[in-house]
Amino acid sequence: MRQLDELDEKxxxxxxxxxxxxxxxxxxxxxxxxxAVKRRVDxxxxxxxxxxxxxxxxPDAMQWTTEAYVQVFCRGxxxxxxxxEAWEPIPEVVSAATITGQADAxxxxxxxxxxxxxxxxxxxxxxxxxxxxxxxxVLSQLIDRxxx
Amino acid sequence: MRQLDELDEKxxxxxxxxxxxxxxxxxxxxxxxxxAVKRRVDxxxxxxxxxxxxxxxxPDAMQWTTEAYVQVFCRGxxxxxxxxEAWEPIPEVVSAATITGQADAxxxxxxxxxxxxxxxxxxxxxxxxxxxxxxxxVLSQLIDRxxx
DNA sequence: TGTGAAACTGCAGGGGG
DNA sequence: CCCCCTGCAGTTTCACA
Numbered sequence: 001m002r003q004l005d006e007l008d009e010k011x012x013x014x015x016x017x018x019x020x021x022x023x024x025x026x027x028x029x030x031x032x033x034x035x036a037v038k039r040r041v042d043x044x045x046x047x048x049x050x051x052x053x054x055x056x057x058x059p060d061a062m063q064w065t066t067e068a069y070v071q072v073f074c075r076g077x078x079x080x081x082x083x084x085e086a087w088e089p090i091p092e093v094v095s096a097a098t099i100t101g102q103a104d105a106x107x108x109x110x111x112x113x114x115x116x117x118x119x120x121x122x123x124x125x126x127x128x129x130x131x132x133x134x135x136x137x138v139l140s141q142l143i144d145r146x147x148x
Numbered sequence: 149m150r151q152l153d154e155l156d157e158k159x160x161x162x163x164x165x166x167x168x169x170x171x172x173x174x175x176x177x178x179x180x181x182x183x184a185v186k187r188r189v190d191x192x193x194x195x196x197x198x199x200x201x202x203x204x205x206x207p208d209a210m211q212w213t214t215e216a217y218v219q220v221f222c223r224g225x226x227x228x229x230x231x232x233e234a235w236e237p238i239p240e241v242v243s244a245a246t247i248t249g250q251a252d253a254x255x256x257x258x259x260x261x262x263x264x265x266x267x268x269x270x271x272x273x274x275x276x277x278x279x280x281x282x283x284x285x286v287l288s289q290l291i292d293r294x295x296x
Numbered sequence: 297t298g299t300g301a302a303a304c305t306g307c308a309g310g311g312g313g
Numbered sequence: 314c315c316c317c318c319t320g321c322a323g324t325t326t327c328a329c330a
């Protein structure tokens with residue numbers, strides 16, 4: 001993987017702050033011309049440094065107000081790839097990671113209500129070799145940054 | 149807060165998938181003209197449904213490869229606002245939420261290495277009325293969506 | 297729908313390996 | 314000596330009233 005220079009960092013900072021900024025605006029900040037910025041962005045995209053651009057949605061507006069962290073305990077030794085394949089198609093799964101400790105994985109799940117959450121949990125359990133799971137309901141979301 | 153119709157949902161889905169899509173591209177998918185899409189996006193922006201647009205960066209490229217979930221146990225009864233104020237200034241804190249269960253809050257922390265993580269944990273503990281904390285290290289990040 | 301501005305491609309110049 | 318990166322001008326497309 002290529003190493004990022006200082007200009008790349010600045011470009012990333014600009015696009016993280018506003019992904020819909022024009023190349024000219026970015027170039028104005030970092031001190032480059034618009035085509036030069038586009039070249040770098042394209043290269044960052046090709047190299048996979050930038051995985052994409054997305055809109056930050058207010059969860060309350062989507063009325064996906066019920067959120068939970070789910071500790072998953074699996075049967076046997078499972079590869080991370082299998083779990084990723086199993087849970088990737090489930091839209092309620094916001095994030096998933098294998099972890100240290102007693103549980104095998106920790107999932108963050110967002111749903112419309114408790115009933116919706118229950119159905120999502122059922123899908124999560126049936127999608128992979130899950131033994132059992134423990135859910136922790138989120139009371140209030142304090143901080144939620146994309147990737148600072 | 150206004151209720152979103154089906155077209156709004158589609159527009160949000162498009163922009164979530166690619167925040168740099170042109171209005172014409174979005175309109176092509178949802179079956180609207182470009183100006184119509186712009187009007188909806190502007191309204192969604194004004195209503196706070198869309199909080200902004202951001203680039204999704206590969207964490208490995210940023211070399212923030214060490215990640216942990218931290219359960220925080222506090223002294224006494226603490227308001228969510230106090231915790232938010234305490235941890236908001238710490239850049240290593242990606243997300244924070246108050247939760248059900250024995251712990252009071254669950255934080256997601258990203259750092260450059262274990263030493264960096266240790267310093268971040270020290271900041272987290274000293275920033276608020278924290279009794280003690282339990283860290284769960286992430287082995288591999290499987291899924292990480294912004295807000296689907 | 298029209299005007300202005302933005303994005304995208306080819307070409308020439310310059311600095312570093 | 315070669316290659317990569319930058320800046321400039323062409324056309325085409327898009328944004329905004």
